Amino acid sequence: MFKRTLLVFAALVAVNAAQLTAQDAKIVDGREYRIIQTNGKEIVGKVTELPNDYKITVGAGITVKIPKNRVYKIVEVKTAGNRPPGGTNAFRRMITDEEIEEVLGSEHVELGPSDIDEEYDLRAPLPVDEVSVREMERIAGVKAKRLYTDHFVLVYTSSLEKARKLASRLESVYEWNVKFMEMLDIPRTTRPDAKLEIFFFGTHPEYDAYQRFNGWSAFGAIGFYMRTNNRSAFFDMETFPPYKAQLEQARNPNVPPQERRRIKNMVLRTIEHDNLEVVQHEAAHHIHFNIGIFPRGGDLPTWMTEGLATMFEAPPSEVGASLGAVNHYRLFHFRRFYGDHGQNLPPLKLFILNDGMWNGFPSYSIGWALNHYLFRNFREEYGEWMRLLAKRPDDFVTRIETSKKQEQFEDIFGEVDDDWIKAFNDYIASIQLNRAALPPDFP
Secondary structure, three states: HHHHHHHHHHHHHOOOOOOOEEOOOOOOOOOOOEEEEOOOOEEEEEEEEEOOOEEEEEEEOOOEEEEEHHHHEEEHHHHHHHHHHHEOOOOOOOOOHHHHHHHOOOOOOOOOOHHHHHOOOOOOOOOOOOOOOOHHHHHHHOOOEEOOOOOOOEEEOOOHHHHHHHHHHHHHHHHHHHHHHHHHHOOOOOOOOEEEEEEOOOOOHHHHHHHOOOOOOOOOOEEEOOOOOOEEEEEOOHHHHHHHHHHHOOOOOOHHHHHHHHHHHHHEEEEEEEEHHHHHHHHHHHOOOOOOOOOOOOOOOHHHHHHHHHHHOOOOOOOOOOOOOHHHHHHHHHHHHHHOOOOOOOOOHHHHHHHHHHHHHHHHHHHHHHHHHHHOHHHHHHHHHHHHHHOOOOOOOOOOOOHHHHHHHHHHHHHOOOHOOOOOOOOHHHOOHHHHOOOOOOO
């Protein structure tokens, strides 16, 4: 059985997704496609081809233009495979203690040992689930090796140096989340049974094969956490086809030296941004569902689980920043999709109460904006809300009635009426966008 598993996995490495290059694409106006940009980002919607751009309609009244020279692949949605249950990217340097203090704001954490001793010590090293890790090694293949930290075990096929960088990043985000729980007084009554399990593949084909092994494939999902098997997966981003092709161009002796340096610098800066965004986002999911921030089997609003993870994406570079530091990447997209004053937002009360309003990539910016607004302006209430969500039944079965969800939310934050929405939109509109914090290939 295990040999068959390995053979299936190896065969999947060689399988290519049904995709069109941008040059070969024959777009049927009005059909839904997945546009994969040269920076690896995806956008899904009904596509109309223009002379120099693709116009994508991603929701009622929401359209985006993507220049053709920034499109890597075009995939018709019916052949694109399913999206992962919460996914994105890979590794980068660790967050220093000083940066964690900047991001969380040390002035908010004033706890003594007695405050934690009555609950689990989430900083204590975790044991290894040996049976589970052996299964991971069989899946990853003959090149698989292990790397342990206090709270994670990595099964990796990359270089040891890159695996260590990822491990350091994961431990930093773990500590960041423990401090977040202390800040909001979320009970530390849940502790992982074993070290959190991470795949780190040395190549994109290996990573893609692992996606398919789990029953789905999405080219632009360059890192993910799955609640069902409680594992995360990442890969060496320099092997991601769009970046690999550009790095090969940067090594081409026929390209002028100045242009080679420009290309290499742009790609490495983009990878740096993507790795920061994705590792912190997906690691946040993995940690949230294992240390008691969210119950893994709970009925939780998507805007909360995804929105809170986006709060952990912000680069900890702004002096004096707190966890509420502005995520300029999400702010940019909020204004791009929904207008400078939120004038194109969907009905906000419905968005908060009904997961059916979640609309893929554009909705992440609303999730970030809601969490940022509530955290910055209603800290005590936000803590009460987080403690309420942490107590939701952890059984994958119990569903909360919409009327009860509304009652719980509005009892804490007030009625979501026109005045509430105006205050939210006014606050988000008041934030100054720092374009220097955006990826290097942004317009």
